[in-house]
Amino acid sequence: MRRDVFFISDGTGITAESFGQSLLAQFDHVEFARQTLPYIDTPEKASEVVAIIDQCAARQGIPPLVFSTIIDETIAGIVCQASARHQDIFATFLGPLEEELHLHPTHSIGKKRKIDANNHYSERIDAVHFALDNDDGARTRHYDKADIILIGVSRCGKTPTCLYLALQFGIRAANYPITEEDMEDFRLPAPLQPHRHKLFGLTIDPQRLVAIRSERRPNSRYASPRQCQMEVAEVERLLAKERISCINTTRFSVEEIATRIIAEAGIARRLK
Structure with missing residues (x-):
């Protein structure tokens, strides 16, 4: 139909x-x-x-x-x-x-999305800038200002989730990719250790990760089934060892990922 x-x-x-x-x-x-x-x-x-x-x-x-x-x-x-x-x-x-x-509605067009002091517009923009500035582990010195730090393998959904959290809820979200080099010592990377209470893990089905990475770097080691399987397994083992909450992003939209993180991590929404 x-x-x-x-x-x-x-x-x-x-x-x-x-x-x-x-x-x-x-x-x-x-x-x-x-x-x-x-x-x-x-x-x-x-x-x-x-x-x-x-x-x-x-x-x-x-x-x-x-x-x-x-x-x-x-x-x-x-x-x-x-x-x-x-x-x-x-x-x-x-x-x-x-x-x-017992009131008549104002019948005002675009009322919900009007930019004024009451809808915390500046907080939304600041949160988006924070997500962009602290994306992919490029900077870690501002993690003390983060509401949450998402960690996981590359291409598991960290960046779009951070941006959605910022744009929709005004949450300051950073993200850090756990790489093969980070796993050599099988412990949290040094920049993350002082902020362990802010960490939240994302994981993904290895076959789905292969498909996503293949769009970016086809026929590469980065996108190979063996590499994806190894990285996901190691990161999941690290998250379990450190007792860091995580969710599997494979079958969830970015909206669902974000709201589940808020619910499980108990983060307060800045925008309501």
Whole structure:
């Protein structure tokens, strides 16, 4: 089965995407062709969207799925005229909240993502800079300022996880790759030892590691099954010896890896 899906918003479309993707993930046997249409903030743009959706419905012979987050009732009403199965996220949830809180919503476009003093924008940017400056063990002198330090073999997901922790939660995350040379003494590298309480390990299935490394350095020792198997086994043995918490990243998205780390390490989110 194949269905076309549209995420439509008068802002970035991130909320519509996140909500819709979470629901669609429950239907493994359906192939979804996704399209995001952000900044639909005028009646003219809304009418163009309706034409696109109607053409898709006529071509496929089945109505597309639409997830929308549009505040303006006039624009939302136009989009709802499209030949689609419509999920108006704001209409679904704002009404009951308005009734419960006995207040009218402000109907302000882009309210959640507005840059102001209340959403700790500067903390988010500082955390991203910290993750970039302390990536891949390039610098270790600022580890005292880190909220967490991720360790593991090269290409197991440390960098994207650090950046996600920074961007989404304002967490200052550094990462350090455990190399073959580091394992010669079978103990934590010297730069990590003073910060043992901040360490969290990432591991990965060796075959998945082979595939990832082969994209970067095909037919190399670095990407060979034997090398990947050896590195993963040694790092897992070190993590067990040092009693450092770890998770296997093989089947998790970066979002899941990050939130599991927060939960298991007990890190406080700077952005909520």
